Amino acid sequence: MKKITVLCLLNLHISFAQNYTEYQTGSTTDVTTNHQSGVCLMGGASEQEDAMIWFLNKADGGDVVVLRASGSDGYNDYFFSDLEVSINSVTTFVFNNEAGAIDPYVLDKVANAEAIWFAGGDQYDYVSYFKDNAMEDALNTFVNVKQGVIGGTSAGLAILGGSYFSAQNGTVTNAEALNNPYSPKVALGYNDFLNIPYLNNVITDSHYDDPDRRARHSVFLARIATDNTTLSFGIACNEYTAVCVEPDGKAYVYGEYPVYDEFAYFLKANCTTDFDPENCSAGNPLTWNRGGEAIKVYKVPGTESGVNFFDLSDWETGSGGEWKNWSIDDGDFTAVSGINPECASLSILEVQLAQISIHPNPFVDTITIESEKEIESIQLTDILGKTIPVKLKSDSTADLSSLTSGVYFLSLKRNLVTQFFRIVKK
Structure with a gap:
């Protein structure tokens, strides 16, 4: 019925x-x-x-x-x-x-x-x-x-x-x-x-x-x-x-x-x-x-x-x-x-091996990026791939205080080569 x-x-x-x-x-x-x-x-x-x-x-x-x-x-x-x-x-x-x-x-x-x-x-x-x-x-x-x-x-x-x-x-x-x-x-x-x-x-x-x-x-x-x-x-x-x-x-x-x-x-x-x-x-x-x-x-x-x-x-x-x-x-x-990739665990040492120093990592408000060669461009994305505007200041720091806590991916281009790094906001 x-x-x-x-x-x-x-x-x-x-x-x-x-x-x-x-x-x-x-x-x-x-x-x-x-x-x-x-x-x-x-x-x-x-x-x-x-x-x-x-x-x-x-x-x-x-x-x-x-x-x-x-x-x-x-x-x-x-x-x-x-x-x-x-x-x-x-x-x-x-x-x-x-x-x-x-x-x-x-x-x-x-x-x-x-x-x-x-x-x-x-x-x-x-x-x-x-x-x-x-x-x-x-x-x-x-x-x-x-x-x-x-x-x-x-x-x-x-x-x-x-x-x-x-x-x-x-x-x-x-x-x-x-x-x-x-x-x-x-x-x-x-x-x-x-x-x-x-x-x-x-x-x-x-x-x-x-x-x-x-x-x-x-x-x-x-x-x-x-x-x-x-x-x-x-x-x-x-x-x-x-x-x-x-x-x-x-x-x-x-x-x-x-x-x-x-x-x-x-x-x-x-x-x-x-x-x-x-x-x-x-x-x-x-x-x-x-x-x-x-x-x-x-x-x-x-x-x-x-x-x-x-x-x-x-x-x-x-x-x-x-x-x-x-x-x-x-x-x-x-x-x-396989095993868990544990993406958030990238250490400062691993970054330095790529001839770039990013510190502190994890960070609270700002990061400092030091490179042996001039950085041509910088891009930041969140874990979902959304691009977030970021500008590197003259003192090689970037203010990221507006970000929420989590894992982010930083891409740095120099000498026509782009390198990627994981950074963690506390």
Whole structure:
């Protein structure tokens, strides 16, 4: 009887000039709730129910909007009734083009939502329909101003990172990416689409059960590091695994381990002075070895209670997982056991070995930078890759008193060579 009632709540879909189709379930009257922020990254197969309940609870009884470029109303009943979480409504939009995405009616629904979900499909449709237009603005306002919860699966997950694989030229295999990291198929975007907390310089991937995923994901990180001269990060999920990020940056992993091998992976370029690939160039196999520790990976089993986590506020602290070392040598990918990189532990001695003295480290308000050669430029970024303005004074000091406590990365360019250092604000 309950199922019949729910079906009656699903309004007939309406098409507007073939730009989009709408499916609406539940109340048509908007509500305002005490919603919460968060990010849900789903691995690409059927949804992990505990993570979906987490997602819906963040809406606090509000309105859910589902955005997709294929399919129909598959999420409406699932969100509205199957998970037994009380919400006001579910509205699904299936877009045929950019015009549908920027329709004022659609944008109003997005603005009034408490939760937004991206379905699977082809992520290049999302990039084509949502990027550099009013929908992009609406989504970033929803996340950063309204602070609603957002999430997605498969292609919907792929677009949530600050860096993203657009699939503009189709998918790419491990072998294609490893043998030519600048193949047209390795189509990447950098910090020009969605701006989601804790996901700057992060590139996501799903379907990690597929062996043809991990090496190509590593190539994506190599490209980010090479093209942007910055540390790169990644998050990936096995198909039935989900990562749910709380406002404090803790990413909890949901799945059904140990019944099934369901894991999430947190990838980061190793925090050494020379972290970038030895050879990442067009037409040549990738080499990113760095002593077998080019990429540090924290592998976390997902449980129904979501007890295991990794902290995206420092990219070092975790619970319930194990560290791995990934590396690539002339196009050959290797994964072995590893240890915590402990990025905050860079000593003054290590900095001095690079012929630059940065002190004190850790610091309170100011640092002094002494170099045997003239420093041409200086750049400071936080752990998430956000650039912070900094100016070196005539006495070789920099005032960093406005920073919050944590780990930061300082890049110094001299003689056309850029060197990277970790500094810690107390």
